[in-house]
Amino acid sequence: MGAPHPTPAAARPKLRATALSRSFGRGRTAVDALGPLDLSIAPGEFLCVVGPSGCGKSTLLRIAAGLLRPSGGELEIRAGSPRPAAMIFQDYGIHEWKTVLANVRFGLDIRRLPRREADRRAREWLRRLGLAECADAYPATLSGGMRQRVAIARALAVEPEILLMDEPFAALDAQLRTILQDELLELTQTLRTTTLFITHSLEEAIVLGDRVVVMSARPGRIIAERRSPFPRPRTGDIRSAPEFAALERELWRLLRDEVRGPAVAR
Incomplete structure (x- = not known):
């Protein structure tokens, strides 16, 4: 192993x-x-x-x-x-009115990371979670598994300890x-x-x-x-x-x- x-x-x-x-x-x-x-x-x-x-x-x-x-x-x-710390909930905790990209970038925006860097990091995590093609979609169009991947990407994008x-x-x-x-x-x-x-x-x-x-x-x-x-x-x-x-x-x-x-x- x-x-x-x-x-x-x-x-x-x-x-x-x-x-x-x-x-x-x-x-x-x-x-x-x-x-x-x-x-x-x-x-x-x-x-x-x-x-x-x-x-x-x-x-x-x-x-x-x-x-x-x-x-x-x-x-x-x-x-x-x-x-x-970053937290991931059972009910995803993502914002329905934000695009997938904006959801993943949310924590970076709160930390006032420059928009270009925040977008780059958010898109990289979307790519790693298999969601690159969903960046401009809204959560309502996603399956439960994809929504949870968005939540995981959002948490990891801020590089939590x-x-x-x-x-x-x-x-x-x-x-x-x-x-x-x-x-x-x-x-x-x-x-x-x-x-x-x-x-x-x-x-x-x-x-x-x-x-x-x-x-x-x-x-x-x-x-x-x-x-x-x-x-x-x-x-x-x-x-x-x-x-x-x-x-x-x-x-x-x-x-x-x-x-x-x-x-x-x-």
């Missing part, structure tokens, strides 16, 4: 959560949604988080993105820029989901962007991740983690390996009781 990349485990963490927690509401009606939990992600590591619905996976991601404040503890990102992905392929059919998993695998192995990836799919987590973290039912805490037995670079062909099936079964055993539990989705 090729020689592995240098393990990221020994590097100083790019992201570190310490006793992190989040509650919603006040007083006796308060709902403990997350934690406390401790978590670290090394530079260049692709970390996948799995857990039952309502366990706080998306809450964790939104705290990392700066969209929510923690109720307790802290989350620290070691970054060299004021906007180190950390990529935050909240179940980005959950709304796609199984065949398209597999194709986009393989495309993302190839991209992230080339870029080595530090990635925090939320998913319900154990298969997806094993294909993409250097490490898989399993969360409990709400309030979400880390109950286990497993490091991938597959060295990088790798391809989606690992899905047929006996080790893949064994790891998927092990993760499901860890997760099964949490999924059956009385967690209420939030």
Whole structure:
């Protein structure tokens, strides 16, 4: 399968959560949604988080993105820029009234990159995601898979230090989901962007991740983690390996009781 990349485990963490927690509401009606939990992600590591619905996976991601404040503890990102993270949502999060090119260029426009350079970089990412011929189209004319490629291109065009992905392929059919998993695998192995990836799919987590973290039912805490037995670079062909099936079964055993539990989705 090729020689592995240098393990990221020994590097100083790019992201570190310490006793992190989040509650919603006040007083006796308060709902403990997350934690406390401790978590670290090394530079260049692709970390996948799995857990039952309502366990706080998306809450964790939104705290990392700066969209929510923690109720307790802290989350620290070691970054060299004021906007180190880019986020990709399940519902694409692209603007229907903008062309594909304008959507991909959006983050670069916010950062006031000169228009010529922003267009060049946006078109390059459209080319890499197979969307070059769609630059002047509007999102309504695109399939779900193409819309998600636009969202990925927009996130990567700003060259983020950390990529935050909240179940980005959950709304796609199984065949398209597999194709986009393989495309993302190839991209992230080339870029080595530090990635925090939320998913319900154990298969997806094993294909993409250097490490898989399993969360409990709400309030979400880390109950286990497993490091991938597959060295990088790798391809989606690992899905047929006996080790893949064994790891998927092990993760499901860890997760099964949490999924059956009385967690209420939030």
